[in-house]
Amino acid sequence: MALMPVAEAKDRILKDAKALPRENVPLHHCAGRVLAAGIKAKRDQPPFPASAMDGYAVRFADVQAVPARLKVIGTAPAGHGFGGTVKAGQAVRIFTGAPVPEGADTVVIQENTEAADGQVAVTVAAQRAGQHIRRKGLDFAKGEELLPRGTLLGAREIGLAAAMNWPDLPVTKRPKVAIFTTGDELVSPGTTPRPDQIVSSNSFALSAFVRRYGGEAVDLGIIPDNLKAISRAVRKASGAEILLTTGGASVGDHDLVQAALKAEGIALDFWKIALRPGKPLMFARNGTQRILGLPGNPVSALVCSRIFLKPLLSALLGLPPAEDVVKARLGSDLPANDQRQDYLRATVARGGDGSFEATPFKLQDSSMQRALTQAHGLIVRPPFAPAVRAGDLVDLLLLDF
Structure with missing residues (x-):
């Protein structure tokens, strides 16, 4: 049986994948969500001509020549606009963010004034009308689409949406990802394994991975090497958009995931790809649900997740x-590659010119999690790639989980 190329496997997994339905979510809970529709400003910002400085709102005609002495007729703090009109020879004490009163067209900063006995003396001439005033709509105008569909919402985008007067936002539903790990040899962290057991890490890593990239992780736990138990777990995951399994995807006597899928009437799409690490990756569909059977080796599971699940x-x-x-640029020599596409864990340095240099770890065993934690990227070596020397250019998949 020929191994499937990585690109073909990725195409099959992604075929017909499209955005899930939308839901409205309060702004406080929108961090990390994705906009399902573009949103437009519901108001101008600022909604009125606003003072950019503490000082005095005046008529430009009155302060082109100095000294100029003006009568102070009121005060305009932020949130409390002055209701009157500024006329010739008058000024209003104003603070940053307050509306500029009618009749005034300039703000002189308080450092350029001297106030006493209900009057203010302007000691430095204004340079232009409109000085120190933010015009209405300077930042954005009502009706402008400022955040398009597909925007990943972070602090800046959420702050902008709030300023646009949106209390909640239309976002794409999070894909629900059910996860279970199979194996009698596995125990949960914090327990005492038997001499023939190991501590399970895959479900924790995969749950973190799913949340990192916008999904909702549902951990179904460790499932024993029992066909009926695995079949029950498959049925329990039926409401998820994605089912991730780890371990048990091969064809050994205790590798039962394929048999469980078959028992549930789920046909395998493909199994085994030309990939290292991750050759025994399995893929199936159950209606609209996509099922990824990941290798049990922790590094293989996460590398496959980076390539296909993300x-x-x-x-x-x-x-x-x-x-x-x-x-x-390669940091050390690499030999010619075989028929499997290689993803080599590597440290990555950034040069002063912004270029990358990637140096692969000498040991690439797929059970070694420490090296994956220390890696900043994966050097991608196509099937049958020739030997390369230090300094040659290679493809690099950056890691950010």
Whole structure:
């Protein structure tokens, strides 16, 4: 059986993947969400000509020549506009953010004035009409679309939406991702394993990965190597957009995930791809649900998630495809590659000119999680790539989870 190329596997996984339905979410809970529709400003910002400084609102005609002595007829703090009109020879004490009163067209800063006995002397001439005034709509105008569909909402975008007077936002529903790990050899962290057991880490790592890229993780726990138990877990996950399994995807006597899917009437789309680490990746569909059977090795599971799960989550969230492969100079020699596409864990340095240099770890065993934690990227080596020397350019997939 020929191994499927990585690109073909990715195309099959992403086929027909589109944004999930929208829901309205209060602004306080929108961090990390994706806009399902563009939003327009509901008001001008600022909504009135506003003072940019503490000082005095005056008529420009009165302060072109100095000294100029003006009568102070009122005060305009922020949030409390002056209701009258500024006429010739008059001024209003004004503070930053307050509306500029009718009749005034300039603000002189308080450092250029001397106030006493209900009057203010302007000691430095104004340079132009409109000085120190933010015009109405300077930042944005009512009806402008400032945040388009597909925007990933962070602090800046949420602050802008609030200023646009949106108390909640239309966002794409989070893809629900059910996760279970199979294996009698696995125990939860904090317990005491038997001599023939190991501590399970995949479900914790994958849950964090799913949340990092906008999904909702549902951990179904560790499932024993039992066909009926695995079948029950598959049924329990039926309401999720994605089901992730780890371990049990091969064809050994205790690798039962494929058999459980078959028992539930779910046909396998493909199994085994030309990838290292991650050759035994399995993919199936159960209606609209996508099922990824990830390898049990922790590094393989996360590398496969970076290659296949991240773009799937992005598609379901309505995010555009990411161009996340960059060119990097190789930090050490590499031999010719075989028929599997290699993803080599590497440290990454950034040169003064912004270029990347990637140096692969000498040991690339897929069970070694420490190296993945220390890696900043994955060097991508196509099938049958020739030997390369230090300084040659290679493709680099940056890690950000």
